[in-house]
Amino acid sequence: MKTIIKLLVAAILVTATVQAGRAAIKHYAFVDALQEAMLFAGSRTEEELADRVLEIAADHEIPLAAQALTVRRLPYQVTIDAPYTDTVDLLPGFYKRTWDFETSVQVRLLEDTRPRGGSRSRR
Numbered sequence: 001m002k003t004i005i006k007l008l009v010a011a012i013l014v015t016a017t018v019q020a021g022r023a024a025i026k027h028y029a030f031v032d033a034l035q036e037a038m039l040f041a042g043s044r045t046e047e048e049l050a051d052r053v054l055e056i057a058a059d060h061e062i063p064l065a066a067q068a069l070t071v072r073r074l075p076y077q078v079t080i081d082a083p084y085t086d087t088v089d090l091l092p093g094f095y096k097r098t099w100d101f102e103t104s105v106q107v108r109l110l111e112d113t114r115p116r117g118g119s120r121s122r123r
Contacts, residue, residue, distance in 0.1 A: 016090040023088040027101050030060040038078045038107040043115045046071045053080060062086070075112045080105040 033056045050071045057064035063084055070081040082103040089096050
């Protein structure tokens with residue numbers, strides 16, 4: 001009987017660990033996709049970058065609210081803050097937990113690619 005209880009506890013721990021690991025891997029894949037997308041941001045505006053972030057979140061099944069998203073473009077840097085809360089099913093069918101993920105991505109660029117305001121002169 002002791003062995004059955006030990007095996008049951010071990011199975012519960014392994015299942016919870018695997019489910020938590022899946023949530024972490026999903027989060028880090030989202031962060032990696034954001035970093036890659038911002039490296040190739042080009043001359044997109046902050047609004048276009050925010051739309052791209054929301055597309056990436058949808059692709060990775062991340063419940064990101066547009067109101068929580070912040071995108072800032074500095075001369076040689078793009079910064080994204082995208083906090084979200086996800087429900088992780090630690091023991092499928094028995095125990096769920098909500099976790100807050102703080103997603104903050106800063107990408108340094110080699111050149112200033114911010115969109116320029118006004119008209120450009122031609123030479």
